[in-house]
Amino acid sequence: MEISQAIKAINYSSRSSHFHVLPLHASLTPTEQRLVFPRPPAGKRKVICATNVAETSITIEDVVSVIDTGKVKETSYDATTGMIRLAETWASRAACKQRRGRAGRVRVGNCYKLYTRHMETNKMQERPDPEILRTPLENLCLSVKSMGVKDVRTFLQSALTPPDATAVESALISLEKIGAINDNGLTGLGRHMVRLHHKLSFRLY
Numbered sequence: 001m002e003i004s005q006a007i008k009a010i011n012y013s014s015r016s017s018h019f020h021v022l023p024l025h026a027s028l029t030p031t032e033q034r035l036v037f038p039r040p041p042a043g044k045r046k047v048i049c050a051t052n053v054a055e056t057s058i059t060i061e062d063v064v065s066v067i068d069t070g071k072v073k074e075t076s077y078d079a080t081t082g083m084i085r086l087a088e089t090w091a092s093r094a095a096c097k098q099r100r101g102r103a104g105r106v107r108v109g110n111c112y113k114l115y116t117r118h119m120e121t122n123k124m125q126e127r128p129d130p131e132i133l134r135t136p137l138e139n140l141c142l143s144v145k146s147m148g149v150k151d152v153r154t155f156l157q158s159a160l161t162p163p164d165a166t167a168v169e170s171a172l173i174s175l176e177k178i179g180a181i182n183d184n185g186l187t188g189l190g191r192h193m194v195r196l197h198h199k200l201s202f203r204l205y
Helices: 002-011 030-036 093-102 117-122 138-146 152-157 165-177 188-204
Strands: 019-024 045-050 065-068 071-078 083-090 110-113
Touching: 002 019, 002 045, 019 030, 030 045, 065 093, 093 110, 138 152, 138 165, 138 188, 152 165
Parallel strands: 019 045, 065 110
Antiparallel strands: 071 083
16 A cells, blocks of 8 residues: 555656656566566656565665665564454664665665664664564464474474464464364374465465
């Protein structure tokens, strides 16, 4: 929505005829995403309105300026309510450093930050929270079970950033309720779910 609003605002501006405006986000088709790479039409400046997919995934050679809002939309998971939400929050300082690096990858560039140094120091974490702390753990628990691990709780607590015990317990209870796991490990349904998840993950990658 924010990208659509930004593009509309640019196209309605008094200098819109000077700009070649393109969106870049994960919901676009590969063909639509590839439109950001060619040079713009003669006499026009290419403007790309992008999500954080532009931080590390791609290099667009003719980008010479980056405007960094300092914000990111991130999923968070509340294990007590079982609710997932996508919320706008401050990006990490590491992410903003990556954004700055998009400008001038192959030439001298500039980065314009829409936040103060005080905000950067006091509002932003050094690094983002790992995904294991922000998402439901059903798929992860299934994958761990598929490796032959009996005690998923202990196994996940040995991770570098262990998830909340409540989130692990909630995931295991959900999997038991739908019949994907039992005391002996994965059921037939559980094995099918693991295969399906791996296929989907491979396609997305």
